Amino acid sequence: MRNIGNLDQELDTVAAAGYRNVELIGAHLDDAVNVRAKLDARGLKASSSHVSLDALRTRFDTVAAACKTLGFTQLFMPAVPPAERDADGPYWSALGRELGDYARRFAEQGIDLGYHNHHWELKQKEGGKNALELLFEGAAGSPLTWQADVAWLVRGGVDPKVWLKRYSDRVVSVHAKDIAPEGQALDEDGWADVGTGVLDWHDLADASRAAGARWFVAEHDKPSDPGRFARASFTFLNSL
Numbered sequence: 001m002r003n004i005g006n007l008d009q010e011l012d013t014v015a016a017a018g019y020r021n022v023e024l025i026g027a028h029l030d031d032a033v034n035v036r037a038k039l040d041a042r043g044l045k046a047s048s049s050h051v052s053l054d055a056l057r058t059r060f061d062t063v064a065a066a067c068k069t070l071g072f073t074q075l076f077m078p079a080v081p082p083a084e085r086d087a088d089g090p091y092w093s094a095l096g097r098e099l100g101d102y103a104r105r106f107a108e109q110g111i112d113l114g115y116h117n118h119h120w121e122l123k124q125k126e127g128g129k130n131a132l133e134l135l136f137e138g139a140a141g142s143p144l145t146w147q148a149d150v151a152w153l154v155r156g157g158v159d160p161k162v163w164l165k166r167y168s169d170r171v172v173s174v175h176a177k178d179i180a181p182e183g184q185a186l187d188e189d190g191w192a193d194v195g196t197g198v199l200d201w202h203d204l205a206d207a208s209r210a211a212g213a214r215w216f217v218a219e220h221d222k223p224s225d226p227g228r229f230a231r232a233s234f235t236f237l238n239s240l
Helices: 007-017 032-041 053-058 060-070 089-107 131-138 150-155 160-166 201-211 226-239
Strands: 021-024 045-050 074-077 112-116 145-149 171-176 215-218
Touching (some): 007 226, 032 045, 060 089, 074 145, 074 171, 089 131, 112 171, 145 150, 145 160, 150 160, 150 171, 215 226
Parallel strands (some): 021 045, 045 074, 145 171, 171 215
16 A cells, blocks of 8 residues: 555555555554554554564564554564575574564563565575575474465465465464466556455465464555555455
């Protein structure tokens, strides 16, 4: 929704589409009191938020306080800096340990911290394991959760149902997004409104629930018409 304009316009659009819960981004945590007021005015609640790795490292207490102000308990670190996305295996193992430590600290305050994947974590590293496997191994024994972005798993070349089942002890949320048929929606980077693309979301919804997902977060990385995406995706997901 970031391309609509300001936050008021974004929230008006999703509320009009039928949503009653929204996932926030890190910038919203920096203005928690104001954002909470805007949500309340529209009858909206925050289900969760993304947060940068830098914010976790430098503003941990501020982030925790913002979660409480906004009234949600699911927080996800969505991506490492672009220059680090092709880092070697030890980097990802160390990141898993670091996020696991943050997850323990957040758990003491009733907040779940998790990781959100893209496709680059599916690239194999030395030793035959990929970055996502190494990250979760590094976080072993910690309460680090997972927000599985199903369409990015598909673009990374893996079967999302296999991975959802494999890490069902960590799954608490999924990004529900769809992929357009090959050669279509090129102006939207090949993404589609949920339920209009090639992914079988009836099947994936069942697999996501079975793995432990408590939220389905409608997402499209580059919609040409954010309002259309919001309406169509809500109608489909609500039908499930």
